[in-house]
Amino acid sequence: MAFDKALQSFEPVLGLETHVELGTESKMFCGCATGFGEPPNTQVCPTCLAFPGALPVANEAAIEATIRIGLALNCSIAEWCRFARKNYFYPDMPKNYQISQYDEPLCSDGYLDVEVGGRTFRVEIERVHLEEDTGKSTHVGGATGRIHGADYSIVDYNRAGIPLVEIVTKPITGTGELAPEVAKAYGIELREIMRSLGVSDVRMDQGSMRFDVNVSLNKPGEPWGTRTETKNVNSFRSVERSVRGEIERQAYLLSEGGKITQETRHFHEDTGTTTPGRSKEEAQDYRYFPDPDLVPIAPDVAWVESLRASLPELPRVKRLRLREEWGVSEHDMESMTNAGAVDLVEATIAAGAPAADARKWWMGELARRANESGTALADLAITPADVARVTELVASGALNDKLARAALEGILAGEGTADEVVAKRGLQIADEGELAGIIEQVLADNADAAEKVRSGKVAAVGALVGAVMKLSRGKADAGRARELILEKLGVS
Known part of the structure; x- marks a missing residue:
């Protein structure tokens, strides 16, 4: 059913579960390194491989990072909590259980405000808890990359045990036709908070930030409907598309007298649609119980308050300040935020560029090149100081815009600084x-x-x-x- 028509008859209810790998130097319960992309099964030890007799020790840096996340999300911090064992078997869980938190999360009852379409939506946070990530299974053969139809599977345990924070919202209501945009904006705002705190690189292409997206529909005034959970969505555009697609799919089924099945679903980037995963008609019994090998966590109140006092200026507050300083519209600031350009523009201005010129190059030529190469803007091989120097050369009359683009191209290609590229390529404007x-x-x-x-x-x-x-x-x-x-x- 068309999206607009679906919203004429039904109200959406959203829920988002976000997993964020923390950027600690060692794993959650052992001293193994956490670097991404290392050869398979080279960052493992008896503890994260669950050898008999190997005992876990909690990573203090991960606990501190989780508390800082909770404070940034306006959560209450538990004065006492503990880790639990979540028991289930997967080949990527060496212990056959995951160390997580169950009924006693480290952080709870928070909120995050996001702006969409000139309106502010308050997304309430149910819990922020700390756990360990699983290993990575690769299913070889078959057409889908999933276990069904594969010839065999291989497992890399390098990721097993990396500190993982799960941020769970309460049901999000009242979004109406803006539901997809609200889900996307929430995800983007979370990423910006993680970056400002310095707790994660939030590289969605590497799986260090990923979303489970819950959607249900109900007619106005009626109880909430049955929800579905789209698993492991790994881009903001896909978060938006998965919400939109589920609203359209569920609305069609309900309007035809069908029934929504409570299940997990898989999102397909090529079509923007979802397909069934596994049924969740009944709550899974993970047989949680307190982990006997780990002592409870009892954060000192004075320590928590010192962490609160040390929080950086949070992204939403910073954007409001920069909007006024730079004289830009809400739409322009939203575009820069979505592109991951706010900090880059700010650093370029700090390096001496006028605000308008800094925005122009990052959101124009450099954004285009990032999109073409499938690279995050911040990962381009160019620094804010480089961009500031190019703007200086343009302002002095040494370069025009065409030559400036050539200079940026040379910098990105690793040919040197702006001045070196200008000299090597003979870009100096005619006297x-x-x-x-x-x-x-x-x-x-x-x-x-x-x-x-x-x-x-x-x-x-x-x-x-x-x-x-x-x-x-x-x-x-x-x-x-x-x-x-x-x-x-x-x-x-």
């Missing part, structure tokens, strides 16, 4: 003497066009300027060339 000589040549070669300008047809000067730009290989300043041509032809 007045060189430009005068080029204009003389162009006027001699285009006598008819020159005569038209002399006779009052000033629009014809465009062809002459174009010829100057061509002869100078783009190094001339087009505006200055036009001025000199008109001056030479005696046209005011």
Whole structure:
């Protein structure tokens, strides 16, 4: 059913579960390294492989990071809590249980405000708890990359035991037709908070931030409907599309007299649709019980308050301040946030660039190149200082926009600093003497066009300027060339 039509009959209720791998140097319960992309099964030890007799020890840095996340999300911090064993078998869980938190999370009852469409939506946080990540299974053969139809599976335990924070919202209501955008905005705001706290690289392409998206529909005034849970959604665009797609799918089924099955679902990037995973008609019995090998956590109140006092300026507050300082619209700031450009623009301004120029290059040429290469803006091989130097060269008249783009291209290609690229590529704009000589040549070669300008047809000067730009290989300043041509032809 079309999205607009679905919202005429049904109200959506959302829920989001976000998993964030913490950027600690060692794993949650052992001293193994946590670097991404290392050879399989090289960052393991008897503890994270669950050898008999190997005992876990909690990572203090992970506990501190989780408390800071909870404080940033306006949560209450438990004065006493403990870890539990969540018992289930998967080949990527060496112990056959996961150390997690059950009925006693470290952080609870918080909220996060997000702005969408000129409105503020308060997303209430049910809990923020700390656990360990699983290993990574790869299913080889078959068409889907899933276990069904695969020829065999291999397991990499490097990820098993990495500290993992799970942030669970309460049901999100009242979003109406903005439900997909609210889900996306919430995810983006969470990412910005994690970045500002410095607790995770939140690389969605590497799985260090991923979402489970819950959606249900009900008719106005009726009880909430049966929910589905779309698992492991790994981009903000996919969060938005999965919500939209589930609303359309569920609305069609309900309008046809069908029934929604409580189940997990898989999102397909190519089609924007979901397919069934496993049924969750009944609550899974994970046989939780307190882990006997780990002591309870009892954060000292004074320590928690010192962490609260040390929190950085949070993204929403910072954006409001920067909007005023930079004189940009809410839409422009939202675009920069979505692109991950706010900190880059700020650093470029701090390096000496005007605010408008910093935004122009990061949100224009550099954003285009990032999109083309499938790279995050912050991961481009260029620094804010590089961009600031390019803007300085443009402001001085040494480069025009075309040459500036070539300079940025050279920096991205690893050819050196802005000044080194300009020198190596010969990008310096033509000086007045060189430009005068080029204009003389162009006027001699285009006598008819020159005569038209002399006779009052000033629009014809465009062809002459174009010829100057061509002869100078783009190094001339087009505006200055036009001025000199008109001056030479005696046209005011």
